[in-house]
Every structure is written in structure tokens, then in C-alpha cells.
Amino acid sequence: MSALILDGKALAKSREQQLQAAVKKFQDGGGLQPVLATILVGDDPSSATYVQMKINACARVGMGSRFIRLPAATTTQELLSKIDQLNKDPDVCGILLQHPVPEQIDERACFDAITIEKDVDGVTTQGFGQMSMGEQAFGSATPAGIMTLLKHYDIPLSGKHAVVLGRSPILGKPMAAMLLNANATVTICHSRTNNLAALVAQADIIVGAVGKPELIKAAWIKDGAVVVDAGYHAGGIGDIEKAGLENRVAALTPVPGGVGPMTINALISQTLESAEKLETC
Template sequence: MSAQILDGKALAQHFEEEMQGRVEALKAKAGGRTPILATILVGADPASATYVRMKGNACRRVGMDSLAVELPADTTTGQLLARIGELNDNPDVHGILLQHPVPAQIDERRCFDAIRLDKDVDGVTCLGFGRMAMDEAAYGSATPKGIMRLLEHYQVPLEGKHAVVVGRSAILGKPMAMMLLAANATVTICHSRTRDLPALVRQANIVVGAVGRPEFIKADWIKDGAVVVDAGFHPEKCGDIELGPLTDRVAAYTPVPGGVGPMTINTLIFQTLAAAEKALG
């Protein structure tokens, strides 16, 4: 059996073409005003700087603007909250991204939660998570929302299926489980300390690797015909799942790289455009 490749890179390019038309239409309707995503980078972590640059480039590819806010590594919680407040009050800013992680002296959760709900396009606030989990209007956390858009496009059936999510982070594992549950999947949430984890993974019709450890989930844990979604990416150029032995016996899988990653950035831009359409439309 040759598995279907859930190609996030190609799908993100397709969605960018669609968004270009929406951005042009919005500009025409709003007198030339452009959707803007504000990105906040605290410190000089090279990986974080690369991610922020990629998000800015994605904005420009669809005709949007990106406002880059760069703060020194010794920034305090109070100083960061003040900048977030300024962006909240700026009517020209439609989405706010605080790049994770921030330096240790900053209360990251407090700063995330300071982002206004209608500008929380990365889906990181407690309010946004709670509303999403209760099926109320909110922007979903970008990576799990990107995964849902990927599964929807490739028409992967979710209703009644058993999905096992390995990982419980606030911006990936937990919202992923809630989104799958809302799509009528039966969801088991596991993590690195789950007892008899291989046996639980073997029950899954859909496996989501979101544990943050290179190839932590082994190929022989996954049953034939499953759908495999790998949300990890590590310097070793691998994800959280041992994908190599799976490509000829699962129904579908996301490649690493080129699967979930492009859809994360695309979803951030997609939700910023939606926020701009609400604000300017």
C-alpha cells in the first residue's frame, strides 16, 4: 500500500493564492488599508528570529504587511505588557504574534493573555482556548488549526475515528484534542509519561505526534492503515514519529519537513486576514 502524502507545503501555496485575491478585495473595499500582523521578538534567539522572518515573508507574499517589534533580551514583563497594550490599541494592527519562547525573567503566560481576543490570531490566550473548547468564536492555535485544515482538504474522515494525540502542551496537544473532539472523533490524550503508551497508540486510527522529542513515537507502535500526523521538527531533520518504515503501510502521513510546518504559518496568516476582514469590512 502506498500512503497518501498530506502535502502541507503545496496546500499552503494553494491557500496563499486564494488569500492574495481576498487581500486585494479588502484593500479595495477599505480604501487601500492593508492587513497587518505585528510580530514581537524578545531577545536574539536565532531560531526564533528565523521563524519571525518566515512569518513576515508569508505576509508579504499574499500582499499583507508585517510590523516587526524587536525587544532586547533584558526586557521586563511590564515593558512587554506595555508594548502589547500599544498594539492592542493600534487600529492598523489586526493580529499580534508573541514569538515563543521569551527570556526566563518574563511571565510568558501573563503576556500571552494580554493579547486582545480579536487580535489573538495565533490562538495562545486562555480566553481564546476556552472559547474554542466551548465551540464559541475564537481563533484556533495555529498549529492544530493548520492540521485540521490539512485533514479537511485531503478529506480525511474524522467522525467516529479514534484519534490518539501524544503531547499535552497548551498550544498544540491540548487544543489539538479539543479540535478533533469537535469534529466528532473519539480522542485519547497521551504524553511522555503515559503508561503502556505503545499499546494506546496501536489503537489509533489517527495518530498526532506532538510530544517534542525526535522520533519518540516508534513505527511499530502504529497500526497499518492509520493516518499519521507529525507535528514535530528537530535539528536532526526529523519529527516526533519514526516515519521511514511507515510510508508503505499507513493510509496517509505528513512529511517532515513539508507537512505541518507550512500549514502553521499559513494558518497564522489566514487568521490575520480573517481578523482584518472583520475589522475593516
């Protein structure tokens, strides 16, 4: 068996061409240029790199971007004030608060301050609630990108046992909800899960989202499974050990080039969707 490579980089490139045409059509029809506002608090180099990648993606499809950089000493109240300004700005269609923020900031309060109409990164409690109930809302960007990737490659989800490793409110939990909404049977594992290897061994679909390099061992994964690695660590290592999997599993995402490009693609796609819904954009 030779695993199907779920190439997020290639799919994102193809979708960007479609988005570029859609943005042009939107503007030709009288809409203003969609604008994504990105807030970065502090000077973490990895976060700065991620923000620049998002700005570059906006430019490639003809969307505007607004970069707000705040000092590391910014308070919760100061950040809330900036978010409020962007909520009220008719030119801004989407708001992204780069995670993580400095520890003195109440990140959840700031996420939830983003109006749901502009929550294109799918980080608000209200958005999560609506999405998990099957109602209209923007999904968290990484899980939304993964779902788009699985759909593109015709990976069957209904009736399958999916194991999600990680319970982050912007990755693991929304990923589990999206899979459940797609009629998968879902198990969520985390740092206090007992018999982790045995649970992984049951999975038809595995999503690694623990943030620890190669925590999930290749030997735990059964033949024929679909392996999605949402982790990235120095040296191109993911959360899932890949040794030998390419000859045993049905499909897997590369690291890098799998999930990452689809996260950014979901973000800009949802920003365009927001622009189409907001009368001011």
C-alpha cells in the same frame, strides 16, 4: 499500500494564492492593508528564523507586517506594555508573540494580554476556552493548520480514535479539542502516560507533538492509520519514526513540508479574518 502524502507545502502555496486575491479584494473594497505585528524577545536564532518566515508569508499575500524585537533582558511588565500598545493600535489586525520567551517573563500573562480580537495565533486562555466550547475564536495556528490539511485531503475524523501525543497549551491541548469538536474520540498522552505504545497502537489518527525526535516508534503504529507529525528537529527529523510507514499507513505528513507550512498559513489566514472583522483595519 502506499501512503497518501499530506503535502502541507503544496496546500499552503495554493491557499496563499487565494489569500492574495482575498487581501486585494478587501483593500479594493476600502479596507486598509491587514497588518500582523510580531514580537520577538531575545536573540534565539531558531525563533528569528520562524519570525522571518512569517514576515515573508505576509509579503507574499500582500499583507503588512510589523516586527518588534525586544532585548533578552525585557521584563514581563515591559512586554505587557508593548502588547497593550499594539492592542490599541488601529493599524494592527493581529499580534503574534513568538514562543518561547526568556525565562524571566511570565509567558502566560503576556499571551493573555493580547486582545482576543487580535489573537490570530490562538494563544489566549479566553480564545482556547471559546474554541473548545465550539464558539467563535481563532484557533492555535498549528492545530488549525492541521485541521485544514486533514479537511483538504478528506481524512474522515468523525467516530475515529485520535491519539494526541503532547499536552502543550498551544498545540496538544487545542489539537485535542479541535478533534473532539470534529466528533473524533480523543486520547491525550504525555510524559507520564503509562503503556504509551499500547495506546498509540489503538489510534486511527496519530498527532505527534512531543518535541522529542522520533519518540514515537513506527512499530507502535497500526496499519492504515493517519500519521500527523508536528515536530521538527535537526536533519529533517520529526517526533515520529517514519521508517517503513509509507508502505503501511493510510496517510502521513512529511517532515519538513507537512505541518510547518500550514501553521504559517493558518496564522496569515486568521490575520485577514481579523482585518475583515475589525472596523479599524
